[in-house]
Amino acid sequence: MFHPLRVRAVERITDDAVAVTFDVPPELRETFRHVPGQHLNVRYEAGGEEIRRSYSLCSPAVAPPDPPVLRVGIRLVDGGTFSTYALKELAVGDQVEAMAPTGRFTLEPRPGLFAAVVGGSGITPVLSIATTLLAREPLARFCLVRGDRTVASTMFLDEVADLKDRYPDRFHLVTALSREEQAGGLPTGRLDQQRLTTLLPALLPVPDVAGWFLCGPYGLVRGAQGALRALDVDRGRIHQEIFHVEDATPPAAGTTASSAGAAEGVDGAGVTVPAEATLTATLHGRSGSWPVESGDSLLETVLRRRTDAPYACKGGVCGTCRAFLVRGEVRMDRNYALEPEETGAGFVLACQSHPLTPEVTIDFDR
Known part of the structure; x- marks a missing residue:
């Protein structure tokens, strides 16, 4: 779920980067209390298109009862829609929609x-x-x-x-x-x-x-x-x-399977794929089943029916679309976000996953 946050400060920290601080209203303080190392997923509409990006929080984690401090660093990316907006247009008082902090690149303080x-x-x-x-x-x-x-x-x-x-x-x-x-x-x-x-x-x-x-x-x-x-x-x-991830870098491909299944046809990577596949997905306690259109990822299939499906980069980098593979077998084109322990436990990136069996079931809530 996205929440509107007011911009408190925009600080130029290099020629091509800014730090943006958001105000958190009292009713959302616990929602936006972060663990050190987590990031914010933000969205912005440009030219009628919804743009989502993920930015890490640079501010220290604050314990209750003090209010959380949300400060992100944004560096200009060539052709980047949101980073260009942040550096050239974003101003104090503007509103940006953001999801609650997420991410597993974290460290709970310990000796x-x-x-x-x-x-x-x-x-x-x-x-x-x-x-x-x-x-x-x-x-x-x-x-x-x-x-x-x-x-x-x-x-x-x-x-x-x-x-x-x-x-x-x-x-x-x-x-x-x-x-x-x-x-x-x-x-x-x-x-x-x-x-x-x-x-x-x-x-x-x-x-x-x-x-x-x-x-x-x-x-x-x-x-x-x-x-x-x-x-x-x-x-x-x-x-x-x-x-x-540089464009010239070969994708970190892999297959995560929870069961074997019959398959028909061959994709561009030489992997057999089913002629038809059905995806069942659970999100926020609600489940649905839909056919997977040719070439679509699991995330694209869900987004056609559920606009609240979690995602940010769609490039296998941020890990926002992580889901647990309950049933079936999938191929992940790229994986730069999940640790080996996570893929070994059955988690996949929905934005990079394509069905290899006629039926696939995933759960975003685990």
């Missing part, structure tokens, strides 16, 4: 050493995670390794510097710039797998890190994952969120 590798706007959810953790848990430490193009393009520069000043013994910051020399610190260059494999053990005791948080473009996250695998980090300690 221990934690670390993050981020690139560009990937700092946004990690800023919320680190700020909340250090403020609430005196026995926690955090190491942030961030990559940016230049100092001028670095989002939330002041907020990260403030963490260094407030927690000099518990917050460690390392910055790598790819297009600018630094007076001190790391040499110019990208944070790729080879560099991170050498760098991380020199910065901190890798086996002692209780949780790794990787966020940013697909290439950086993939490289960081490779480095951590090379350093024998347990997969259960690695959490990832991808902000951008």
